[in-house]
Amino acid sequence: MGFDNLLLGFQIAITPYNLFVAVIGILLGTIIGVLPGLGGANGVAILLPVTFTMPPTSGIILLTSIYWGALFGGAITSILFNIPGEPWSVATTFDGYPMARQGEGGQALTAAFTSSFIGALFSILLITFFAPVLAEIALKFGPAEFFAIQLLTFSSFIGLGGGNPLKSLVSILIGFILATVGLDIITGQLRLTFGFTGLMKGFDFIIAVIGLFGIGEILLSVEEGLSFHGTKTRINPRIVLDTWKVLPRYWRTFVRSAFIGFWMGFKPGGATPASFMSYAFAKQFSKNGDKFGKGEIEGVVAPETAAHSAGVAAILPMITLGIPGSPTAAVMLGGLIIWGLQPGPLLFKENPEFVWGLIASMYTGNIIGVLLVLAFVPLFAAILRIPFAILTPLIVVVCAIGAYAVHNSMLDVWYMLLFGVIGYVFKKLDYPIAPLVLALVLGDLAESALRQSLIISQGSLAIFFTRPIAAVITGLAIFFFALPLFSAKRKA
Amino acid sequence: MRAADVVTASILILFGGLVLLDATRLGFGWGTDGPQSGFFPFWLALLMVLASVAIIFQEARRASPKSFVDREKLGPVLKVLWPAACAVLLMQWIGLYLSSALYMGFYMRWVGRHSWLAIVLLAIGIPLATFLVFEKWFLVPMPKGPLEAWLGY
Numbered sequence: 001m002g003f004d005n006l007l008l009g010f011q012i013a014i015t016p017y018n019l020f021v022a023v024i025g026i027l028l029g030t031i032i033g034v035l036p037g038l039g040g041a042n043g044v045a046i047l048l049p050v051t052f053t054m055p056p057t058s059g060i061i062l063l064t065s066i067y068w069g070a071l072f073g074g075a076i077t078s079i080l081f082n083i084p085g086e087p088w089s090v091a092t093t094f095d096g097y098p099m100a101r102q103g104e105g106g107q108a109l110t111a112a113f114t115s116s117f118i119g120a121l122f123s124i125l126l127i128t129f130f131a132p133v134l135a136e137i138a139l140k141f142g143p144a145e146f147f148a149i150q151l152l153t154f155s156s157f158i159g160l161g162g163g164n165p166l167k168s169l170v171s172i173l174i175g176f177i178l179a180t181v182g183l184d185i186i187t188g189q190l191r192l193t194f195g196f197t198g199l200m201k202g203f204d205f206i207i208a209v210i211g212l213f214g215i216g217e218i219l220l221s222v223e224e225g226l227s228f229h230g231t232k233t234r235i236n237p238r239i240v241l242d243t244w245k246v247l248p249r250y251w252r253t254f255v256r257s258a259f260i261g262f263w264m265g266f267k268p269g270g271a272t273p274a275s276f277m278s279y280a281f282a283k284q285f286s287k288n289g290d291k292f293g294k295g296e297i298e299g300v301v302a303p304e305t306a307a308h309s310a311g312v313a314a315i316l317p318m319i320t321l322g323i324p325g326s327p328t329a330a331v332m333l334g335g336l337i338i339w340g341l342q343p344g345p346l347l348f349k350e351n352p353e354f355v356w357g358l359i360a361s362m363y364t365g366n367i368i369g370v371l372l373v374l375a376f377v378p379l380f381a382a383i384l385r386i387p388f389a390i391l392t393p394l395i396v397v398v399c400a401i402g403a404y405a406v407h408n409s410m411l412d413v414w415y416m417l418l419f420g421v422i423g424y425v426f427k428k429l430d431y432p433i434a435p436l437v438l439a440l441v442l443g444d445l446a447e448s449a450l451r452q453s454l455i456i457s458q459g460s461l462a463i464f465f466t467r468p469i470a471a472v473i474t475g476l477a478i479f480f481f482a483l484p485l486f487s488a489k490r491k492a
Numbered sequence: 493m494r495a496a497d498v499v500t501a502s503i504l505i506l507f508g509g510l511v512l513l514d515a516t517r518l519g520f521g522w523g524t525d526g527p528q529s530g531f532f533p534f535w536l537a538l539l540m541v542l543a544s545v546a547i548i549f550q551e552a553r554r555a556s557p558k559s560f561v562d563r564e565k566l567g568p569v570l571k572v573l574w575p576a577a578c579a580v581l582l583m584q585w586i587g588l589y590l591s592s593a594l595y596m597g598f599y600m601r602w603v604g605r606h607s608w609l610a611i612v613l614l615a616i617g618i619p620l621a622t623f624l625v626f627e628k629w630f631l632v633p634m635p636k637g638p639l640e641a642w643l644g645y
Contacts, residue, residue: 050630166543166550170504173540177511180533189529192514215576222568389604390596390614396576397592401622404588405632413580421573429497447532455526 006128009356013364018061021054022361025062026369029069030376034077034383038395040070040311041327041437042213045206046402048335056339057357063332064315064358065365068120070328071311072373073380075112075304080105080381088271088307091279095292095299102295106235109377110243115254115301117370119309122258123265124362127316131348131359134320138345143452144463146321148473150446152480153323156267157435159480167431175436178203179443186451198411205440206334206406209327211416212433214399216423218392235377243297250301253282257302261309266317266325271310278306312362319347319355323442327434330441497551501544508544511537575599587637589619 012018032043044063051059074089079096092112099108141149154172158165181192182202193199257278264274282302283292292299314325315332322344324330336343347355373380403416426433439446457463464474511533518530579595597615600606626632627645636645 049632053631164547164550166547170540170543170547173536173543174504176536177508177533177540180536184529186526187523187529189518191518191529191533192511194510194514219569219572222572223565387604387606389600389606392572392603393575393579393592393596393599394618396572396579397588397596397618397622400580400583400592401588401626401634404634405626408633410580410584410635413583417573417577417580424569425496425500429500431500450532451527459522459527 005132005352005356006360008353009358009360010364012057012353012357013061013360018058018357018361019364019368021058021062022065022365022368023372025065026069026072026365026372027376029066029071030073030076030369030373030380031069031383032066033070033073034380035391035395038398039074039213039217040067041331042210042399042402043070044328044331044335045209046214046398048206048331048338049402049405051335052338056336056341056351057354059335059339060332060354060358061361061365063335064361065369067311067328067332068365068369069373071120071308072113072116072369075116076109076373076377076380077384079108079112079300081384088275088310089303090272091275091303092300092307094279094303095294095296098293098295099297099300104295106239107243107297108300109235110240110374111247111297111300112304113370113373114244114247115257115304116308117366118254119258119261119305119307120312120362120366122305123262123309123312123316124359124366126262127312127362128359131316131320131355134316135345135348138321139349141321141345141469142467143449143456144467144470145473147446147449147453148464148470148477149321149323150442150449151477152473153267153442154435154439155477155480157432157438159483160264160267160273163430163432165484167429168435171426171431171433171436172439175439175441176443176446178208179205179440180447185444186448201407203415203440204406204412205437206331207403207412207415208419208440209331209437210399210403211419212423212426212437213327214395214402215417215420216427216433218395219420219424220427222388222392235374240374246297247301250298252285253298253302254305256281256285257305258309261306261311262313264306265310265313271307271314271326274310275303275307278302315358315362318343319358320345322445324438327437330438333441494551494554498548501547501551504544505541508537508541512541571603575602583635585637587640588634589623590637590639592622593619 013022028047029040029043032038033040038046044066047066048063051062054062074084075092075096077083078089078092079100082093082097084090084093096108096112099105157172158168177192179202182190182200184191190200260278260281261271261274264277265271279292279299279302282298283289286292286296286298288296288298311326314329316325318324318329318333322333322342324333333343341347341351341354399416400413403412404410406412423433426436453463454460463470465471515530515534515537519528520530520534521528575595575598579591582591582594593615596618597611600611600615601608622634626634
């Protein structure tokens with residue numbers, strides 16, 4: 001079954017137009033990943049309107065390619081500038097930056113890109129085999145099961161996200177509340193609009209993503225002084241080949257990290273803990289564990305493999321359950337809806353060419369990606385040498401364009417600025433942003449799943465415990481929700 | 493960070509109160525055919541108010557070592573924010589392209605002290621490039637003003 005479908009997918013993914021789209025996406029994505037204030041999520045959000053005129057499959061290939069590019073780009077800034085572009089590249093700076101300072105930037109970059117590629121490949125292989133199976137199971141899900149999965153999604157932010165669980169909870173609730181603003185899809189009543197017509201259409205999460213991640217990040221990096229102390233680096237085919245000769249030695253680290261990445265990654269918010277976990281494990285098991293943090297190549301391999309593997313795994317719940325595993329996947333999910341596709345298990349039945357085109361493009365995209373970034377590292381690194389008096393207004397303008405283009409509305413541009421300020425304050429106070437965005441995306445789905453379940457059960461919450469699959473998932477969710485209570489007790 | 497945390501949590505409590513008010517207006521109980529419109533927002537807001545109160549208590553027990561933002565660091569942040577807000581305001585009348593040209597030029601001169609040549613080149617070149625990419629290539633319309641109208645767009 002799977003092989004024919006994959007072949008069909010490749011026929012779509014390797015048409016010249018789609019390959020061209022992938023190359024453009026990777027290039028843009030890498031630039032976005034390198035630029036401060038722009039990352040995978042809002043890069044994809046800003047470029048989403050561009051895909052409206054494309055066929056959906058090319059659209060998703062563009063967006064996913066931007067995502068791969070951004071993941072690669074994050075490694076460049078982490079290693080050469082000690083600036084993690086995304087939270088999950090923090091662990092890459094531990095050994096990547098020391099390596100670059102010792103003049104081994106080329107080796108570190110090669111190791112990072114190769115590890116990213118291998119981590120991604122591992123996850124894509126698993127997705128190829130498991131996605132159809134998972135979609136098949138999910139076809140039997142009713143509203144109760146879907147609501148239970150949503151609970152599990154958000155419980156993992158609280159139980160596994162780290163930080164203050166109360167603040168994670170508040171972030172989730174804000175997202176859900178913002179999602180209820182506007183027309184109630186079930187009764188048709190206006191909610192939380194307080195008579196303002198501007199609030200009637202509600203808050204679009206794409207605007208929120210651009211503001212929270214884009215403008216918020218810019219404000220934060222301006223406050224931190226935005227001084228880049230980049231290290232010069234040389235990378236040439238010899239360095240690449242020499243590094244490739246060394247890398248197979250770390251096959252254990254590759255396998256372990258890829259597993260950790262995939263396992264953590266298909267749960268929301270998993271990429272960051274995955275990269276740290278994999279770094280910690282590598283340090284524990286390595287013969288050179290004591291050299292970690294001083295420029296050990298294995299310390300670059302471990303977090304990069306896990307982060308990229310997790311980043312790819314986040315696509316799995318998006319295409320099979322319609323529940324995104326990361327903010328970037330959430331934006332892509334928004335794209336799916338705009339293109340007129342119904343995300344979720346039916347996608348495999350109704351739009352096989354789309355799903356398999358996407359899966360096949362993940363292989364081609366990552367192969368193109370690793371080759372492109374290896375070839376053009378100096379070019380990408382040069383972007384960070386652009387003076388920030390030029391970069392800052394440029395990024396603000398790009399964000400404004402993205403925000404306006406979603407609905408051709410000036411009000412959205414104001415919302416974007418407002419979300420930017422909120423994002424800045426929240427980041428400073430350690431309120432996590434990702435759960436807010438996911439809740440805003442999933443709000444309508446979660447609410448209708450909950451209300452439909454309650455209608456079926458005549459208002460009894462027992463429905464989440466009497467249906468076997470729902471009960472297992474709900475139980476797991478409650479366990480994660482309660483996890484911080486246990487650890488708080490242990491500390492006290 | 494304590495003061496900022498308490499203020500934020502208090503704002504969230506107020507915000508939650510507003511939501512509770514509207515949810516009560518809509519009804520949060522059981523309607524004729526299922527939960528009423530206010531049902532979901534009501535419980536969300538109630539939980540958020542409780543969590544925010546808990547955060548305030550948590551902060552009250554903790555010593556506060558550093559302030560939210562230093563005075564000298566607030567400057568650069570505001571220096572980004574208010575010109576950006578002005579640029580958005582201008583966009584409504586003169587369109588995105590002209591407004592971003594003025595904004596970029598102003599910011600480059602004011603903060604970056606770049607040479608006039610660089611300013612003119614970039615502040616005109618970048619909006620022009622965006623114009624070509626969005627209006628011509630991708631056919632995504634942006635807000636336009638009198639200048640674009642005069643040029644026939």
